[in-house]
Amino acid sequence: MPQAIVTDIEGTTSSLSFVHEVLFPYAARHLPAFVRAHGQDLQVRRLLEAARQMAGGGLDDTGLVEVLLRWMDEDRKVGPLKGLQGLLWEEGYRQGHFQGHVYEDAARCLREWNARGLRLYVYSSGSVHAQMLLFSHTPFGDLTPLFRGYFDTGMGGKKEPASYEGIARELGLPGGDILFLSDVRAELDAAAASGLRTCCVMRGEGPSVDPGPHPVARSFDDIAP
Ligand SMILES: CSCCC(=O)C(=O)COP(=O)(O)O
Numbered sequence: 584m585p586q587a588i589v590t591d592i593e594g595t596t597s598s599l600s601f602v603h604e605v606l607f608p609y610a611a612r613h614l615p616a617f618v619r620a621h622g623q624d625l626q627v628r629r630l631l632e633a634a635r636q637m638a639g640g641g642l643d644d645t646g647l648v649e650v651l652l653r654w655m656d657e658d659r660k661v662g663p664l665k666g667l668q669g670l671l672w673e674e675g676y677r678q679g680h681f682q683g684h685v686y687e688d689a690a691r692c693l694r695e696w697n698a699r700g701l702r703l704y705v706y707s708s709g710s711v712h713a714q715m716l717l718f719s720h721t722p723f724g725d726l727t728p729l730f731r732g733y734f735d736t737g738m739g740g741k742k743e744p745a746s747y748e749g750i751a752r753e754l755g756l757p758g759g760d761i762l763f764l765s766d767v768r769a770e771l772d773a774a775a776a777s778g779l780r781t782c783c784v785m786r787g788e789g790p791s792v793d794p795g796p797h798p799v800a801r802s803f804d805d806i807a808p
């Protein structure tokens with residue numbers, strides 16, 4: 584029996600289409616005006632500076648916005664972009680433009696597992712702020728009290744075994760006591776390489792994935808932790 588479950592978001596608790604057809608376009612639409620309005624706010628300025636460095640420096644804000652929009656198109660999982668997206672989505676959630684999509688089975692099972700004493704965590708490329716926004720604005724209410732912690736790219740890339748070693752260290756558990764849920768084979772391979780248990784969540788949305796050696800669940804109801 585695992586003592587902790589670490590879950591991915593996109594394709595696992597939540598639909599790919601919500602992230603790619605609602606969240607990403609919303610962020611792209613609002614980025615230029617957001618940078619004009621908030622570019623001097625400390626938090627935004629730091630994220631913009633970090634993005635500018637990554638882009639090689641020397642860009643003005645207009646050029647930087649173009650680069651950030653291209654990174655969004657390419658689905659780059661880089662910290663400054665993910666940080667800015669979280670800040671952009673905050674307004675969308677607050678104004679009720681969208682709710683955080685969570686599959687019904689995921690919300691129900693996460694509640695059951697938490698009630699049974701399993702420790703629940705999130706690991707997503709979206710910033711911790713973005714993760715908490717999504718889970719606090721769902722049709723099933725605020726799910727954030729179910730989670731003991733959140734990890735983002737600050738822990739490292741999701742396809743890097745070292746990231747899962749870091750998570751296990753933070754949780755104070757051996758890898759074998761942690762179950763990692765994801766829809767992406769390379770993330771599962773990296774987690775397994777660090778000794779975590781794994782489950783490939785295949786919801787039938789998007790291209791089919793070869794799960795390799797990882798057990799498969801079609802929904803959270805198929806997972807029996
Ligand atoms: C935190 S919700 C938005 C998810 C996101 O920005 C993203 O890039 C999806 O990453 P994941 O690691 O959940 O596949």
Ligand SMILES: [Mg+2]
Pocket residue numbers: 591592593594595765766767
């Ligand atoms: Mg995913």
